[in-house]
Amino acid sequence: MERLLQQVVNGISLGSIYALIALGYTMVYGIIKLINFAHCDVYMIGAYVGYFCMSYFRLGLLPSLLIAMVVCMLLGVAIEKIAYRPLRNAARITVLITAIGVSLFLEYGTMFFVKAETRTYPPLTGWLARIFRIGNVVISMQQIVLVGITVILMVLLQFIVKKTKTGKAMRAVSIDQDAAELMGINVDTTISFTFALGSALAGAAGVLVGIYYNSINPLMGMVPGIKAFIAAVFGGIGIIPGAMIGGYFIGMVEVFVSGYGNSMFRDAVVYAILILILIVKPAGLLGKNVREKV
């Protein structure tokens, strides 16, 4: 029983990471129907920025987090402007390949500058290093911080999307770009804003992962990226609450398969979930099937 609870705690922690990354995928797909392959590398850059802030500049957790989020925000907006905007009306496969190119560029560019070895985040001190025990269940302060920050960010995101004018613009553009433009919405700015939000969340996830798992490397984005994307698809790609639900679901599945089953097959199970959902309900848990009008 306590083992189960421990897995749940771990699952929620991992799920938070996936949820944060998945949100970026889902928002970008929702608004321009692009699978942003470079998104997981923005997450990786966030982790590195956090690393440099905390190691070299000796900044605390919160400042590092904020700086990483801002840097990633700018990076995401830059990528959109340089690589995706010119291809707004091009064939889907063209943009997808460009996204893959950007992803490779970020990965190997980072490798070129900071070398490929794994770096370790400096260990947390003080109140951040505390550990709580409830019976045999261990909950670290890191996990609480992780989940706490994730929840705060998700609440903020929901607020922005539901209650602000920009959020409304985002929703409008994702439903019908041309109509939104005709209604006076600046589509370019709205799309940039979407990228900014998603990338900021990814940056936060990067720093949080650095704190939680400690080690980072230039290729760290690939596998979590795919899983976060699967999470977004599971919840319903393009639907924000779906990404949150999907993230926690995949996090739980992974932890439970690892814990109770064979950790070798852990990844395969997640991919199998992907195939399953695409066959059974491609629109995802919260999605609706939109038919092409003939």
Added chain:
Amino acid sequence: MAILKIDKLSKSFGGLMAVSNVSMSLEPGELVGLIGPNGAGKTTVFNLLTGIYVPSSGTITLYRDGREIKLQGKKPHNICKNGIARTFQNIRLFRDLTVIDNVRIAMHKNVGYGFLSGIFRLPSYHKEEKMLTEKCMELLNIFKLDHKKDEYARNLPYGEQRHLEIARALATDPILLLLDEPAAGMNPAETSQLTELICWIREKFNLTILLIEHDMSLVMKICERIYVLDYGMAIAEGTPDEIRSDRRVIEAYLGEAANDV
């Protein structure tokens, strides 16, 4: 003996009844019109007939060669194989292919060589391809598109694109042809030309034709019978004269000036 019978056909999307209890029947060789305001469900009926939508209820029966063939629930390509061809309201040509390739593809289902023959270029391939090209050219000749056979479909002027769509539909060797607003966007001269063409192909290819159209000059001139839809329901059926003077049709669609047409 009818060629097509639609019995109490209905289709709902979510809560919306796009087509509601529509019954129609077509005799072989007839030229029948389907008219009604926009959103009345006319194209939906076509989509149900050609298998793009599955009916919520009701039956569609095709009668050919003495057999009764139930069409509801069949896939579009199977329905085409049974002899129903169509054109689309918004032209759906294969834009990046040449004119002749557009027609050649429509003949694929009747092609006489197999996959391996195509790969290894066996004699049947060469023989069949030659025949195919000849048949395509005959068809293109009728629609005066033969001199443009190697032109990309997307480069054709609008009127010729509509003609090509009809040619392509005919290439599938149908017994029933569904035309969805073939005169849309055409000027009076083109429309009059199209009107003659439709009558002519009906004769030459022994077709039954069901036609959706908003242009009353075309409809009233060549249709032998007309069905009228409004809000998914059939509100009238009869000859052009009967429809012209039908109260309900005038209110829903034609307007008072209809008697001048």
Added chain:
Amino acid sequence: MGRLNEHPAIKKAIALVLSYVIVQMLISTNIISDYLQVTLATICINIILAVSLNLITGITGQFSLGHAGFMSIGAYMCALIVLRMPTIPGFLLGVFAGAAAAALVGCVVGLPTLRLRGDYLAIATLGMAEIIRVIFLNLEITNGAAGLSGIPKFVNWFWLFVFTAGTILVISNFIRSSHGRACISVREDEIAADAMGINTTKYKVMAFTFGAFCAGIAGALYATSFYFIEPGLFGFMKSIDVLVIVVLGGLGSISGSVLAAVLLAVISTLLQSFPEIRMVLYALLLIIIMLFRPQGLMGSKEISLNVFGKLGDLFASRKRRV
């Protein structure tokens, strides 16, 4: 020369024999060194992969990101057979068994997933390839992460030529047959194709299976050229590599895929001495090409052998005038 225009088959045959003989001579006289022979093998294998992926993605419009998965099935199947039967018949059995196994998986995977649209299909194929990789990573018979080594080498220029030229020929013949046209119509407008009597699912699965078959051949050739295979060789990056070749050459252009495969191998070799910068430049190249020439080298056109015919006409007409 003008008469040759009427017999495209003869022109093709001459071109084929010439290219075989020329390269063979270059090899025998060691102008193409052992090192270059490795590059040659890589090019040929990549050509087979690119041309078969082009069939699936460029011709039939089905976006597949899992081509390396099919390659790995062919590689492992062939390796396992050839390790037990290290003879030429064993090699041939291995190649065809590998291709058949890949085709079978392609068919089985294709049937449920090919009704997905664009991006969804891409991720599904990606997931499929990853599942295959994880399976190979965990099976005892494939030796897991350590891979299979000591695979006897059977592939020489003759076999490379036969399989590469064969694949190119068969696939281009397919494309220019009625079945190929049916596949193209699926790419152009599925709904219209269905309405014209084409069973779009059947042709999607056909293209997918055929493409997987050829990828299996490529995998088998890889295994019997390079002595060693392990699951990591056939991951997402390999699928991307092949996709880049296809897009660079032009989606829908077979000759484009051939050209691009050669070109990229040349660029890769040139950048050999700068490993860190190499990938960065590769990535930049990708982005720049997509931004400025997304249709790739050839668009969807082909190089036709008519080029030689036209040259011949030039001579012929001159003669006639005199």
